[in-house]
Amino acid sequence: MSLLELKEVTKTYKSGKLAVNKVSFNLNNGECLGLVGESGCGKSTLARCIMRVENIDKGSIVFNGEAMEKLSERRLHHYRKKIQIVFQNPSSALNPKLKIKDSLIDPYDQYRQSLNLRHFSFHSKEQFILQLLDAVELPSELADRYPHELSGGQRQRITIARAISIEPELIVLDEPTASLDVLSQKAVLNLLTDLRKTLDLSYLFISHDLAAVNQMSQRTLVMKSGEVVDQFNEYNLFSNDRHIYTKKLISIF
Ligand code: ADP
Numbered sequence: 001m002s003l004l005e006l007k008e009v010t011k012t013y014k015s016g017k018l019a020v021n022k023v024s025f026n027l028n029n030g031e032c033l034g035l036v037g038e039s040g041c042g043k044s045t046l047a048r049c050i051m052r053v054e055n056i057d058k059g060s061i062v063f064n065g066e067a068m069e070k071l072s073e074r075r076l077h078h079y080r081k082k083i084q085i086v087f088q089n090p091s092s093a094l095n096p097k098l099k100i101k102d103s104l105i106d107p108y109d110q111y112r113q114s115l116n117l118r119h120f121s122f123h124s125k126e127q128f129i130l131q132l133l134d135a136v137e138l139p140s141e142l143a144d145r146y147p148h149e150l151s152g153g154q155r156q157r158i159t160i161a162r163a164i165s166i167e168p169e170l171i172v173l174d175e176p177t178a179s180l181d182v183l184s185q186k187a188v189l190n191l192l193t194d195l196r197k198t199l200d201l202s203y204l205f206i207s208h209d210l211a212a213v214n215q216m217s218q219r220t221l222v223m224k225s226g227e228v229v230d231q232f233n234e235y236n237l238f239s240n241d242r243h244i245y246t247k248k249l250i251s252i253f
């Protein structure tokens, strides 16, 4: 079943820049859908449209059967709980003045009235924080530290822990490993794959790194200058009928 359905989504910035041009796709329940393309092709703009931090000019975005451009404020709050985003730079996503434990509890506090957790349980704040740190394979002593006392990879694991803490249905991963060294990248991608399975999550995995996208995703869309020009699945990336632009991306790696 389709969890997220985009039809001819178009976004123009006030500057006149047409950043996303008639993008259509379905993302199925439980799937990791890849979105690959070089810098500036409109990936993050599309992510922000899905998160509804940008309004679209034309087209429709339907999540769980609900057209999101028509959502009331109350439904929008519900929608925001179901879709979380992880950004490239974990440092800017974490409040430097908050201890890790306080950053971790923040999404829970925001949505606690309407949460119905299946995988985590909340008996006490301390115990909840420990479950989250454990889920992202971090030691419990990090709870009392500040973001600057963590490595980049550890910080990104904290933003992932925040995203999963309210058990969303979909996580938009916008270049989640682009700021990390190669070893941390691999470890974070493996963690994300495990979490998708254990927590029944779906991902939209955005990256300029074709190899990483293909490793993570069952299907991948290729974006160029605001448009989706190709899509392939985990078995036919190297088949001959790939778009010429996809072949160019393959040749770079
Ligand atoms: P990507 O994430 O693929 O690198 P972006 O979605 O960030 O691409 O950007 C797509 C295009 O839109 C680029 O040409 C970028 O310069 C432009 N753009 C991004 N954000 C804005 C903005 N807030 N205002 C105007 N133009 C923007």
Ligand code: MG
Pocket: 043, 044, 045, 174, 175
């Ligand atoms: Mg981007």
